[in-house]
Amino acid sequence: MNLSSVESLAYSLPELILVFATVGILMLDLLITRKRILGELALCACGGAALASALLAGAEQGYLFNQMVALDGFAIFFKLFLSLSAFAAVYMSLGSRELDNEHPGEYYTLLLAAATGTFYMASATNLLMAYLALEFVSLTSYVLTGFIRASRRGSEAALKYLIYGGVASGAMVYGMSLIFGLAGSLDYATIGERLLVPSEANGPILFIAVLLVLAGFGYKISMVPFHMWSPDVYQGAPLPVTAYLSVGSKAAGFAMMIRFFYVALSHAGAGGVWATIEGLEWPNLIVLGSIITMTLGNLAALRQDNVKRLLAYSSIAHAGYILMGFVVLSDAGLRAMLFYIATYYLMNLGAFTVLMMVLNNSDREDMEAFRGLAWRGGALPAAAMAVFMFSLAGVPPFAGFIGKFYLFAAVIDKEMWMLAIVAALNSVVSLYYYARIVRTMYLDQPLKSDPVMTTDWHSGAFAGVLAVGTIVFGVYWRPLIDLADKSLVFFRG
Amino acid sequence: MQFEYANVLVFLGLGLFLCAFMMGLGSLVRPHNPERKKLTTYECGEEVQGDSWINFNIRFYLVALIFLIFDIEVAFIYPVVAVFKQWVADGNGLFALTEIFIFISILVAGLVYVWTKGDLQWIMKVVVPVKPADDPKQSQSPKVGGTIYVAD
Numbered sequence: 112m113n114l115s116s117v118e119s120l121a122y123s124l125p126e127l128i129l130v131f132a133t134v135g136i137l138m139l140d141l142l143i144t145r146k147r148i149l150g151e152l153a154l155c156a157c158g159g160a161a162l163a164s165a166l167l168a169g170a171e172q173g174y175l176f177n178q179m180v181a182l183d184g185f186a187i188f189f190k191l192f193l194s195l196s197a198f199a200a201v202y203m204s205l206g207s208r209e210l211d212n213e214h215p216g217e218y219y220t221l222l223l224a225a226a227t228g229t230f231y232m233a234s235a236t237n238l239l240m241a242y243l244a245l246e247f248v249s250l251t252s253y254v255l256t257g258f259i260r261a262s263r264r265g266s267e268a269a270l271k272y273l274i275y276g277g278v279a280s281g282a283m284v285y286g287m288s289l290i291f292g293l294a295g296s297l298d299y300a301t302i303g304e305r306l307l308v309p310s311e312a313n314g315p316i317l318f319i320a321v322l323l324v325l326a327g328f329g330y331k332i333s334m335v336p337f338h339m340w341s342p343d344v345y346q347g348a349p350l351p352v353t354a355y356l357s358v359g360s361k362a363a364g365f366a367m368m369i370r371f372f373y374v375a376l377s378h379a380g381a382g383g384v385w386a387t388i389e390g391l392e393w394p395n396l397i398v399l400g401s402i403i404t405m406t407l408g409n410l411a412a413l414r415q416d417n418v419k420r421l422l423a424y425s426s427i428a429h430a431g432y433i434l435m436g437f438v439v440l441s442d443a444g445l446r447a448m449l450f451y452i453a454t455y456y457l458m459n460l461g462a463f464t465v466l467m468m469v470l471n472n473s474d475r476e477d478m479e480a481f482r483g484l485a486w487r488g489g490a491l492p493a494a495a496m497a498v499f500m501f502s503l504a505g506v507p508p509f510a511g512f513i514g515k516f517y518l519f520a521a522v523i524d525k526e527m528w529m530l531a532i533v534a535a536l537n538s539v540v541s542l543y544y545y546a547r548i549v550r551t552m553y554l555d556q557p558l559k560s561d562p563v564m565t566t567d568w569h570s571g572a573f574a575g576v577l578a579v580g581t582i583v584f585g586v587y588w589r590p591l592i593d594l595a596d597k598s599l600v601f602f603r604g
Numbered sequence: 605m606q607f608e609y610a611n612v613l614v615f616l617g618l619g620l621f622l623c624a625f626m627m628g629l630g631s632l633v634r635p636h637n638p639e640r641k642k643l644t645t646y647e648c649g650e651e652v653q654g655d656s657w658i659n660f661n662i663r664f665y666l667v668a669l670i671f672l673i674f675d676i677e678v679a680f681i682y683p684v685v686a687v688f689k690q691w692v693a694d695g696n697g698l699f700a701l702t703e704i705f706i707f708i709s710i711l712v713a714g715l716v717y718v719w720t721k722g723d724l725q726w727i728m729k730v731v732v733p734v735k736p737a738d739d740p741k742q743s744q745s746p747k748v749g750g751t752i753y754v755a756d
Contacts, residue, residue: 134713141717
């Protein structure tokens with residue numbers, strides 16, 4: 112089906128909920144004095160969007176808004192995932208002391224607006240729409256990064272993010288213009304058809320165009336060499352925003368990248384194996400990117416003492432792991448990516464939640480704030496953090512291990528030994544710094560000056576749910592991998 | 605296909621030629637009295653004062669942004685007005701009216717927001733949120749030309 116703008120509205124319930132909540136919260140902010148209601152309203156909107164996305168699962172697949180966005184299994188998977196990411200960000204914001212007295216109306220408006228943008232990033236099937244959605248998410252993220260005005264680090268991060276984002280999106284839109292020149296269309300499926308036929312166009316110009324477009328995607332998912340902004344931004348932004356950038360906006364970047372490379376620059380063959388268009392071996396390029404990204408992320412994380420910055424480098428390294436599934440050109444690789452992104456949600460958001468509890472308690476986010484955490488009233492947060500750390504490192508009974516297992520399986524199935532070996536070595540390296548946090552929490556004795564850890568039920572419950580999820584999906588992951596399998600449907604008209 | 609880019613080349617050449625032609629023509633016709641003062645920075649006929657790297661009021665941008673929003677509003681309404689009769693004839697009049705109504709009400713929401721927040725007032729009470737310890741230069745920041753800070 113190919114619906115016009117008005118007909119499409121019936122299938123855009125998740126986005127409509129978010130848009131109405133965005134405008135509603137902004138207006139309500141002017142009327143009420145109990146500002147906490149705004150956050151609660153935003154939470155309901157995200158929950159509603161998640162529910163509405165889940166309800167779309169049975170709908171007929173097709174194009175919406177005159178072929179601008181697609182409604183297919185892949186889009187619905189990411190809509191569900193992204194509304195849950197926004198939900199987590201709003202929930203964390205409600206429990207964060209950093210954001211007290213900081214214009215909640217504007218904050219939740221921007222957060223929900225960013226969430227709406229990520230929805231369109233995941234479902235755009237047109238270069239123009241994809242670019243607009245990306246830019247929309249970027250612009251709101253810049254403001255959110257520098258949202259605490261008194262924080263110099265936050266302002267610095269926002270400015271760096273803005274400048275870096277401007278350069279990356281400029282490169283990207285130039286690449287898109289070259290692709291439009293070569294294919295004569297902005298629509299993914301049409302580009303795929305036109306470039307499929309070998310011609311002089313599939314030469315170096317196409318390669319340069321794809322490289323330029325990759326700069327935009329790479330910036331969003333923080334792939335080396337487009338990662339420079341992320342340590343500073345992750346460290347400077349308010350913690351819930353950092354958590355959202357590392358999960359929501361990154362996942363949206365992956366969704367957009369998968370759709371562009373698999374629909375426009377590849378075609379599906381038999382047995383779940385994909386082939387690139389002739390004359391453009393983009394996987395080789397991204398294999399290199401994946402290897403450098405995970406190695407640099409892990410090596411840089413080794414020496415970090417600020418836990419937020421450490422998690423930023425860890426998030427770069429994980430982008431490298433997820434890219435392993437991207438380069439194998441098979442359904443097995445794609446479903447491993449979706450599965451890994453879902454497990455990454457649990458363990459990474461969990462780690463950020465515990466970090467936020469420590470930050471709320473002691474106003475510090477460095478390694479010393481974790482010293483002897485388990486022995487000064489923080490036994491449960493420490494236990495949860497240990498679960499998240501081991502899961503991020505990819506140690507067996509946790510979800511992170513299963514995620515890595517599927518990624519490695521896809522890579523080894525394709526006999527890309529080099530990539531598999533580098534990734535395995537990287538996992539070993541990463542264990543060092545993840546285990547260092549666990550060691551600090553359990554084996555170091557707290558000093559007299561360290562504050563007693565008090566756990567509030569609000570954030571504690573969330574960390575608990577995520578920890579349970581990390582363990583459950585490490586033991587019984589069937590439903591999640593089935594969902595990922597079912598979601599590998601790209602509507603191509 | 606490659607030939608179509610010749611248009612761009614011709615356009616570029618024509619542009620360069622026109623620039624050179626105009627400047628050349630000008631230099632032939634105009635009087636030529638070089639003087640030292642003509643080389644100084646021009647600032648609306650005033651003597652140049654101080655550095656250009658100073659703080660100035662962010663409200664200039666704010667007002668420009670608000671103006672831009674309503675400028676674009678008008679730009680979007682014109683095409684609707686142009687085709688409205690046609691749409692009414694096709695029986696879609698109510699639909700077009702609803703659509704433009706939603707569009708304008710979103711903009712009005714923006715106006716209400718800006719108004720309530722006091723951004724339409726040029727002289728505005730500003731609570732400076734920056735802690736003094738956070739910004740060592742805060743105490744000795746220069747008087748900002750043309751702006752009035754009224755701290756609560």
